[in-house]
Ligand code: UDX
């Protein structure tokens with residue numbers, strides 16, 4: 001297998017963009033073309049004003065500045081860059097199917113299939129195809145079939161010259177820390193059958209990752225490991241979230257419980273923060289995939305076991321709205337609640353599966369008015385997620401509820417009856433409670449679902465405080 005000089009990445013999203021940026025930064029000898037059919041997205045990646053990048057990740061802007069138009073390019077010319085590539089990464093979206101067989105459970109593979117067909121049509125010579133997107137187990141089989149059938153049915157010269165090797169190289173980056181995760185990975189996993197292809201991909205990572213962190217497996221074990229890693233992580237969050245409710249009922253403190261159990265090396269201290277429920281594009285989708293394949297293989301008990309992780313997650317989101325209503329004299333109709341944080345976690349502008357979407361919709365259903373602030377999520381994204389236009393006024397000028405987008409915390413809280421903190425952005429730690437409360441309508445509540453509030457300071461300023469997993473306030 002020849003040395004890799006040109007990479008093409010199909011899909012310029014949250015995975016493709018940051019991953020290719022780090023490879024470009026660490027491998028100046030490799031030219032990387034990131035292609036996408038979405039012209040707007042490519043224009044945003046190419047915008048000279050780096051503030052407009054489509055993905056927000058700490059450290060990403062600096063890498064783009066260093067590498068863009070040197071050895072890192074963003075383009076809509078899918079055909080050209082597939083033709084020229086020695087290695088092609090598939091980093092397209094694989095959301096859960098919304099209709100047809102497996103709707104609500106299986107992943108929609110139409111974008112993967114389209115990518116494989118494009119590769120089959122345009123690739124030339126020996127090409128290594130790397131699955132990067134989170135995929136259900138055995139997707140590599142589908143990609144293989146499409147690529148090999150393209151060889152059988154294509155022109156004679158392609159049959160002689162073209163060769164494909166398929167590798168699975170799942171992404172373990174977490175949004176918000178993607179650059180650090182890519183630069184200092186816990187491990188890099190490569191699954192495949194062709195030794196030379198595995199070595200070629202390994203050689204790329206060896207530019208900055210130690211050899212003992214790069215593990216190789218067969219294709220299916222690699223694909224399955226990605227699903228199971230996410231299922232285990234999600235299970236931890238659901239476990240601690242379920243205990244947050246028990247702590248509230250028994251007057252214990254979930255942070256102290258998490259700290260005490262986390263000091264046991266066998267349990268470990270990470271990923272034990274109780275919160276409003278996990279979000280993000282992977283956890284729910286991957287567990288649904290796991291449940292789907294378990295059912296497919298007749299493993300009903302295993303499927304039911306993992307499904308509970310999702311049930312607790314939904315329950316956690318729902319119980320928060322009930323609690324807010326209950327604390328605010330059983331009624332929030334006509335009241336204003338400030339929502340701090342709309343992204344599914346801090347340090348990202350991604351809102352996919354964000355608990356804020358469900359919680360905001362449930363609060364709006366109760367008739368309150370929401371004032372929403374997030375440091376990185378844009379207005380149009382919230383309109384599309386909530387599917388409700390901001391502020392509804394009837395013909396008599398009465399406010400029928402709705403929501404508004406605020407540009408700062410100060411703007412958001414004006415005239416509010418309560419604040420609910422839904423993501424753990426740095427700026428929500430140690431708020432200026434005194435100034436904030438002076439702008440609100442009394443009595444004022446602060447509902448903290450991320451344990452970021454300085455309870456004593458907030459109470460001293462006059463707030464009623466509710467903090468997740470603690471009731472003895
Ligand atoms: C996850 C995996 O971590 C990553 O390895 C994989 O490649 C993709 O899926 P991501 O979804 O980007 O990454 O973020 P992550 O940090 O895992 O958080 C997921 C959700 O769990 C967030 O909503 C977060 O707020 C929540 N969470 C996480 C908690 O509520 N408590 C915790 O202790 C940790």
Ligand code: ADP
Nearest residue numbers: 011012013014015036037038092093111114115
């Ligand atoms: P992820 O979080 O997995 O990166 P995103 O939705 O952020 O998912 O990004 C996936 C990108 O893949 C999108 O920008 C989408 O336009 C692009 N895409 C999907 N199918 C194709 C295709 N066949 N060719 C090129 N780009 C594609």
